[in-house]
Amino acid sequence: MRARPSWSVTIHPHRKHRTILAAIVLLPLILYAMLRWFEHKQVYHPSREWAETGRALGRPWEDVRLQTADGIELSAWFFAAHSNSLRSQLTLAVCHGNGGNISHRLDLYQALLDTGVAVFAFDYRGYGKSAGRPGEEGTYLDAQAAYAWLRRRGFAGSNIIAFGESLGGAVATELARREPLGGLILQSTFTSIPDIGAELFPWLPVRWIASIRYDTHRKLPELDIPLLIMHSRADRLIPFHHAEANFAAARGPKRLWEIAGDHNDPLDADRAGFVDGLETFLAETFPVQATRPGREDGTGPAPSVTTP
DSSP: OOOOOOOOOOOOHHHHHHHHHHHHHHHHHHHHHHHHHHHHHHHOEEOOSOSOOGGGGSSOOEEEEEEOTTSOEEEEEEEOOOTTOTTTTOEEEEEOOSEEOGGGOHHHHHHHHTTTOEEEEEOOTTSTTOOSOOOHHHHHHHHHHHHHHHHHHTOOGGGEEEEEETHHHHHHHHHHHHSOOSEEEEESOOSOHHHHHHHHOTTSOHHHHOOOOOOHHHHGGGOOSOEEEEEETTOSSSOHHHHHHHHHHOOSSEEEEEEOSOTTOHHHHHHHHHHHHHHHHHHHHSOGGGGSOOOTTSOOOOOOOOOO
């Protein structure tokens, strides 16, 4: 019987070196991609499905579609103020937090509407019925699109107040840098993503590796509009010292208003105190005569507020 030939495989040394080199190059890229994925997942928690519609508030509302400067279609809800309200010319542009979508904040809209203003709530790209994928610059463009819609609706820039909830406070702050506003309200807002990330993940070099910044603390000194900061000492997600740092960084006129409850339930904990803070700010910033439409270009001077 003829013996079968034996086969041997010789690995060329150059091929082995190329394999090792490829692994050395690819491994950091894979780790970097995983890091960016992890960061994005920590910052943005969108939900696509609506839990309710604006009809649940039992008042007239509009389901709005608007487009951003980079061509993304956004979803928004508009609630007009009652026609007999002395603040009917004022509107709050709501920049919501990083979770859910506009349908999960009906209790907030009702509290804001109770002050007599109009409310415009929009979803960032990738949230609810809005197209696209969220990102830092994208959320800034989304807020500008909401602002542009309100201007076309007839609201003067000086009668538009940006209301930012948690991460939305950073979005609202950037909007105040880019567009003329009548005021800025930050509810339960952090100083920056690297700051809060370092507290939540102390074992990671967050300050060094973070690519998403949302640096409210750095931007506040640039602003010269009335500011209300609302925060609870019982907030276990974003501690109260973030509010104190933001307040110290802001120029003024400014007011720090303590609310109750944990990060996601200030209205459940003390709705009256929450609304009282809004009423105080609006009364100081927009006296009755200031609720009339501002200059057509929206750049009229903002009323003054006494800093406590």
